[in-house]
Amino acid sequence: MDERKTILDVKGLRTSFFTDDGEVPAVDNVDFHIRQGEVLGIVGESGCGKSVTSLSIMGLVPSPPGKIVSGEILFQDKDLTKLSDKEMRQIRGDDIAMIFQEPMTSLNPLFTIGNQLREALKIHKKDWSKSQIQERAVEMMKLVGLPRAEALLNEYPHQLSGGMRQRVMIAMALLCDPKVLIADEPTTALDVTIQAQILKLIKNLNERLDTAVLLITHDLGVVAETCERVVVMYAGKVVEEGPVHTIFNDPQHPYTRGLLESVPDMRFKKERLYSIPGNVPKPGSIKTGCKYAARCEFAFDRCRVEDPELYQTAEDHKTRCFLFDPKEAKPNDRTVVES
Amino acid sequence: MTEPLLKVEGLKKYFPITGGMLGRVKGHVKAVDDISFYVNEGETLGIVGESGCGKSTTGRMLMRLLDPTEGKVTFDGQELTSLSASDMRKARRDIQMVFQDPYASLNPRHSIEKILMEPLNVHNIGDPKERKRKVHEFLEIVGLSSYHAKRYPHQFSGGQRQRIGIARALMTNPKLIIADEPVSALDVSIQAQVLNLMQDLQRDLKLTYIFIAHDLGVVRHISDRVGVMYLGNMAELADTESLYEKPLHPYTQALLSAVPVPDPDFVREEVVIKGDVPSPANPPSGCRFHTRCPFKMDICSQEIPRFAEVEPGHSVACHLYEECRPQ
Numbered sequence: 001m002d003e004r005k006t007i008l009d010v011k012g013l014r015t016s017f018f019t020d021d022g023e024v025p026a027v028d029n030v031d032f033h034i035r036q037g038e039v040l041g042i043v044g045e046s047g048c049g050k051s052v053t054s055l056s057i058m059g060l061v062p063s064p065p066g067k068i069v070s071g072e073i074l075f076q077d078k079d080l081t082k083l084s085d086k087e088m089r090q091i092r093g094d095d096i097a098m099i100f101q102e103p104m105t106s107l108n109p110l111f112t113i114g115n116q117l118r119e120a121l122k123i124h125k126k127d128w129s130k131s132q133i134q135e136r137a138v139e140m141m142k143l144v145g146l147p148r149a150e151a152l153l154n155e156y157p158h159q160l161s162g163g164m165r166q167r168v169m170i171a172m173a174l175l176c177d178p179k180v181l182i183a184d185e186p187t188t189a190l191d192v193t194i195q196a197q198i199l200k201l202i203k204n205l206n207e208r209l210d211t212a213v214l215l216i217t218h219d220l221g222v223v224a225e226t227c228e229r230v231v232v233m234y235a236g237k238v239v240e241e242g243p244v245h246t247i248f249n250d251p252q253h254p255y256t257r258g259l260l261e262s263v264p265d266m267r268f269k270k271e272r273l274y275s276i277p278g279n280v281p282k283p284g285s286i287k288t289g290c291k292y293a294a295r296c297e298f299a300f301d302r303c304r305v306e307d308p309e310l311y312q313t314a315e316d317h318k319t320r321c322f323l324f325d326p327k328e329a330k331p332n333d334r335t336v337v338e339s
Numbered sequence: 340m341t342e343p344l345l346k347v348e349g350l351k352k353y354f355p356i357t358g359g360m361l362g363r364v365k366g367h368v369k370a371v372d373d374i375s376f377y378v379n380e381g382e383t384l385g386i387v388g389e390s391g392c393g394k395s396t397t398g399r400m401l402m403r404l405l406d407p408t409e410g411k412v413t414f415d416g417q418e419l420t421s422l423s424a425s426d427m428r429k430a431r432r433d434i435q436m437v438f439q440d441p442y443a444s445l446n447p448r449h450s451i452e453k454i455l456m457e458p459l460n461v462h463n464i465g466d467p468k469e470r471k472r473k474v475h476e477f478l479e480i481v482g483l484s485s486y487h488a489k490r491y492p493h494q495f496s497g498g499q500r501q502r503i504g505i506a507r508a509l510m511t512n513p514k515l516i517i518a519d520e521p522v523s524a525l526d527v528s529i530q531a532q533v534l535n536l537m538q539d540l541q542r543d544l545k546l547t548y549i550f551i552a553h554d555l556g557v558v559r560h561i562s563d564r565v566g567v568m569y570l571g572n573m574a575e576l577a578d579t580e581s582l583y584e585k586p587l588h589p590y591t592q593a594l595l596s597a598v599p600v601p602d603p604d605f606v607r608e609e610v611v612i613k614g615d616v617p618s619p620a621n622p623p624s625g626c627r628f629h630t631r632c633p634f635k636m637d638i639c640s641q642e643i644p645r646f647a648e649v650e651p652g653h654s655v656a657c658h659l660y661e662e663c664r665p666q
């Protein structure tokens with residue numbers, strides 16, 4: 001068992017959007033935790049609620065229409081959902097920082113890189129002198145591997161390439177030595193060779209600075225390469241959680257299995273890809289039963305009426321599927337009967 | 340040996356850069372700079388590369404959606420590059436395209452029936468009754484139902500819209516389909532469905548594909564041969580097996596080693612290349628990859644390497660292999 005202390009604990013989080021059609025839960029009763037210095041991956045397809053989860057942690061859910069309806073987000077014994085805007089502002093960017101998918105839209109085109117880096121320090125390190133702030137900015141630019149750090153601080157975002165901008169974003173996020181770094185699809189907009197550089201950098205910094213990283217992505221390759229533990233989400237729910245080796249070598253939930261089999265592997269040619277039938281459901285469209293039942297090849301009567309809970313299948317492995325309910329028959333017997 | 344279905348020779352596309360008060364041409368972006376390849380009937384040629392390498396520009400030039408600056412495209416014995424606009428329109432009956440963004444490539448104000456009927460109207464195929472029957476037939480072929488014909492694009496999911504895009508390309512019974520990043524906007528589970536559909540259609544309708552993508556896993560899965568582009572040049576072209584198992588060009592090696600593999604136990608051979616892709620407006624001299632190449636020699640910055648065969652069916656543009664080439 002991992003001895004490291006839990007640094008962020010999300011319990012029963014439910015974030016909903018209130019639309020004309022009523023409440024749409026984008027994140028529904030989500031539990032997970034991150035330990036100090038750990039890299040945790042959240043994977044899922046579009047609309048599964050992975051981004052809303054990260055925005056909930058940061059207190060950035062657009063409100064209205066969004067709202068954290070219930071649940072707790074515990075960070076250093078404080079419940080982030082209960083904090084005032086002012087208290088949240090002190091944590092955001094200081095203890096918990098975030099980088100986004102599109103580095104161009106998250107940098108202000110009208111200010112120099114240096115201006116934007118210094119701003120974060122001016123807010124969170126009020127007692128620092130100007131030269132201290134400048135020094136720190138240069139140090140971070142060097143840390144993320146940017147050449148000509150001093151000169152770059154006087155340049156504007158449009159003068160940098162996509163990969164460099166993402167490095168600037170990472171430098172900015174790490175300025176105040178955050179305990180948790182949330183990276184929401186940090187390499188999706190980048191080319192593969194640049195993606196490899198950025199992932200390597202994130203991993204490196206995680207090891208050197210002992211910052212916990214919450215990596216949100218749809219790319220199973222990125223997860224396999226960078227994460228220690230994985231949370232798989234589907235339709236607003238956590239469907240499986242476990243160490244990366246277990247998830248990839250011994251996936252339990254039919255969705256995780258289907259997802260892994262449908263990825264074309266660069267290393268060898270599969271004759272035919274496995275494909276999950278049907279489409280990703282719209283959030284809130286499935287009211288009863290397991291959210292995956294309609295697409296699941298193992299679904300039986302109970303799946304369509306009852307919502308499964310997360311069953312503990314091993315010490316560090318959980319699956320939300322009736323096949324792993326100790327009260328049901330052994331999963332292997334069932335597969336034989338079903339096929 | 341039979342003649343290839345499509346033959347491309349010395350294809351170039353330079354986009355002018357204008358500037359100043361008079362809008363004078365200050366230079367050129369060499370989006371595609373002298374590439375040659377062929378596609379045999381019934382096969383799939385994959386074209387991979389990072390953004391800005393010219394793969395999409397190449398695809399558009401093959402259909403003459405962009406006019407090439409120089410070069411020759413021969414399709415089924417006919418030289419496309421010398422055709423008039425109206426003759427080209429007729430030729431497009433046999434070459435169709437599937438686009439990346441299924442949201443942007445379907446007119447939101449037209450019903451699916453109207454969208455699918457359009458190519459038949461343009462090419463004057465069949466009478467109205469027959470056209471309608473064909474629309475319904477092709478909807479079924481791509482895995483939708485004929486009652487979908489009355490609906491509008493916004494009523495479909497991304498994967499379904501891409502099926503509609505494929506159906507539209509099939510309406511005229513084309514020989515060649517150019518698919519430009521057809522699955523990159525789709526989720527993994529839907530991506531697999533569309534790839535399987537494309538493979539089934541190829542087998543049933545004897546189609547030839549040019550499959551343009553940046554995802555090396557997807558390209559390996561679907562292609563018989565693969566070309567790797569870098570900054571407007573073809574760096575390497577070979578059949579899929581040898582390209583992935585024995586990549587020759589340092590760029591191909593780096594590209595393959597950079598792809599994250601969905602297996603946490605996988606140990607990679609690392610060929611990390613530094614820096615970013617240079618600007619195509621001011622490409623490096625000599626070999627365009629020399630600024631990032633781990634095996635750079637003196638000659639690389641001076642002379643442009645020839646793109647030629649090193650082994651049968653395996654061509655590469657790199658000075659490292661100059662001696663092994665048959666003279």
